[in-house]
Amino acid sequence: MNISQVIKPNLVLYDLVANTKKEVINKLADLYQKTGVIQEKEAYIISVMKREEEGTTGIGDGIAIPHGQSETVKESAVVIAKLKEPVEWHSLDDLPVKYVFLLAIPDEGDQEHLKILSQLAGLLMDDDVRIQLEKSKSKVDLINIFKKGVDQL
Amino acid sequence: MSLKKIGKILEQNIMTGISYMIPIVIAGAVLMAISRVGASFYGISTIWDNKWADSANFMIRFLHTDDGWGSVALGLMFPVISAYIAYSIADKGGIAPGIIGGTLVANMNAGFLGALVSGLIAGYSVKLMIKYIHLPKAAESVLPVFIVPVLGTFITLFLVQYVIGVPFADLNSGLSAWLKSMTGTNRILLAAIVGGMVGFDLGGPVNKAAVTTAMALVTSGVYDPNTAAQVAIIIPPLGLGLATVINKKKFNLELQEAGNAALVMGLIGVSEGAIPFAVESPLKVVPANVVGSAVGSALAVGLGAVNHAPISGFYGWFAVEKWWFYILSIIIGTLIVTGLTLLFRKNVIIKPDDQVEEKDETNGKYFSEDEWEN
Amino acid sequence: MKRKLIAVTACATGVAHTYMAEKALIKAAKELGVLIKVETQGATGIGNRLTSKDVSIGEAVIFATDTKVRDAERFDGKKILQIGVSEPIKNGKGVIEKALKVADE
Numbered sequence: 001m002n003i004s005q006v007i008k009p010n011l012v013l014y015d016l017v018a019n020t021k022k023e024v025i026n027k028l029a030d031l032y033q034k035t036g037v038i039q040e041k042e043a044y045i046i047s048v049m050k051r052e053e054e055g056t057t058g059i060g061d062g063i064a065i066p067h068g069q070s071e072t073v074k075e076s077a078v079v080i081a082k083l084k085e086p087v088e089w090h091s092l093d094d095l096p097v098k099y100v101f102l103l104a105i106p107d108e109g110d111q112e113h114l115k116i117l118s119q120l121a122g123l124l125m126d127d128d129v130r131i132q133l134e135k136s137k138s139k140v141d142l143i144n145i146f147k148k149g150v151d152q153l
Numbered sequence: 154m155s156l157k158k159i160g161k162i163l164e165q166n167i168m169t170g171i172s173y174m175i176p177i178v179i180a181g182a183v184l185m186a187i188s189r190v191g192a193s194f195y196g197i198s199t200i201w202d203n204k205w206a207d208s209a210n211f212m213i214r215f216l217h218t219d220d221g222w223g224s225v226a227l228g229l230m231f232p233v234i235s236a237y238i239a240y241s242i243a244d245k246g247g248i249a250p251g252i253i254g255g256t257l258v259a260n261m262n263a264g265f266l267g268a269l270v271s272g273l274i275a276g277y278s279v280k281l282m283i284k285y286i287h288l289p290k291a292a293e294s295v296l297p298v299f300i301v302p303v304l305g306t307f308i309t310l311f312l313v314q315y316v317i318g319v320p321f322a323d324l325n326s327g328l329s330a331w332l333k334s335m336t337g338t339n340r341i342l343l344a345a346i347v348g349g350m351v352g353f354d355l356g357g358p359v360n361k362a363a364v365t366t367a368m369a370l371v372t373s374g375v376y377d378p379n380t381a382a383q384v385a386i387i388i389p390p391l392g393l394g395l396a397t398v399i400n401k402k403k404f405n406l407e408l409q410e411a412g413n414a415a416l417v418m419g420l421i422g423v424s425e426g427a428i429p430f431a432v433e434s435p436l437k438v439v440p441a442n443v444v445g446s447a448v449g450s451a452l453a454v455g456l457g458a459v460n461h462a463p464i465s466g467f468y469g470w471f472a473v474e475k476w477w478f479y480i481l482s483i484i485i486g487t488l489i490v491t492g493l494t495l496l497f498r499k500n501v502i503i504k505p506d507d508q509v510e511e512k513d514e515t516n517g518k519y520f521s522e523d524e525w526e527n
Numbered sequence: 528m529k530r531k532l533i534a535v536t537a538c539a540t541g542v543a544h545t546y547m548a549e550k551a552l553i554k555a556a557k558e559l560g561v562l563i564k565v566e567t568q569g570a571t572g573i574g575n576r577l578t579s580k581d582v583s584i585g586e587a588v589i590f591a592t593d594t595k596v597r598d599a600e601r602f603d604g605k606k607i608l609q610i611g612v613s614e615p616i617k618n619g620k621g622v623i624e625k626a627l628k629v630a631d632e
Contacts, residue, residue, distance in 0.1 A: 054539060055593070059616050065543050092617040105542055108158055111571045114542055118569055121543040125550035125616070519553070520562050525531065525584060 058091025170238035181226025238272025264325030265369035348450025381450035390419030390426030392490020422466030449486020533585030541570030555619025
């Protein structure tokens, strides 16, 4: 199993339009519900917001990695979204967020899958990956960053 | 929590326990098998009998002692599985009640199932205690060093002694008596079922259920299921591996590679070697495996081969009673898997592998172990 | 001889921040010419578990954790810098420098 099996093209969005952090999470959770990753959107959003309250998931350089762990999540997944306009996220570096990686984590997860999500999180700390994110021009570019990225791991 | 989840957690805990127990069973069973095979050269079939301790022949005395060593190791089987199931549930705190409960199970002769339950009781009673007993900060350390071991052990022993012990002991002796009393067709049928289960999911839950039950029965002196299981473990990888050698055209490059690996894994007794094939086309591979394993197992038991040890690899073959029939059964089962597989599969068009991805193992390490230590 | 540190990272969910903090610590240490070994205590278990040898070599231990450190008794007697798991992600070099200071105290 590798990262490209975790990143599903139908869970990658380019130029998502949203004005607030809440709206971003709400829209992405919609996508999860439509694709059957989660069953109850409300419960999932509550778990994501609870995590945000414990401390920001904006990790700097315009990247945020919010995540919710809940019984309503049927399989672990990640949705990647590049926002059309950055939104305020109270990030560690106080910059607004442009790239959102929303993780869905089941209560008892398939370990293999979770490991890969962890690798993905680790990749986001890599300067090269951050530069490439900034350069990406399309959905395909976004997907390719992580295809390449994981080969280096 | 759903029932399915509970099942999954239980399976995980029990598998942890089993994985810690297996080395002990292997060590014990091999020591015993050596002594029994060795004794058979002297025409002795009861080497465990105390009268051999005073034999004039040093070899016979030693074989008798060696059999005793095997018993010592196998005697630890129940305490260890109980301890590590508890460990899997409740970490370190589970081990003491688990190991003590498992020993009581062994003394009461409550069998493998008794040991599983003892481990679960020990694990969950400790887990609940840690979760629900809250002491003032100053007295906090009393919990892990005193309350958990004492109360946990007491609860486990109490339940094993007065609740589960006797019924499980009855179940255990009933089951082994029933299996031992099996003759003729029933024995062969049982062997075929065990073989089919083992071949079905290659190291998955059905396979593990059959193999561990078979191993546990070895300790009660019931060898048929074990013989069947050990034959069945190696037939799928050998059969599929052989198929890739005989007709390469039916397999893509990856499966050809996997075929070589499967042959080696088969010889050392790892049925997981067949997994790449089962993943690629389960509907063709699983039936072939089940049929081949079931026939091989039924033949081995039917022809009177007896494998006393939970070892399927080739290094265990010659310790099997009537090993020639045993190997013959493996060959026949293997050929069935090979034949059915080749029959079911069509030729594939092989395209050259465009690139071989290399994985960098250093993964973020920027210094060597030497630099770290000096 | 290069300076040597050890660290444990852990967060509540154990999927994201644990591993980002790990990478951040390694990156910052590398840039400062410090050797570091990082143990991750995540949802999928303990990664790169520190051996007792590692523990004895490390001059100080960084706990970048939002949850209880598992098997913390391994580090009894070591100099410890306790911070939140986000801290290295925010300011990796600062954390390494602070840990070196703790080691020198």
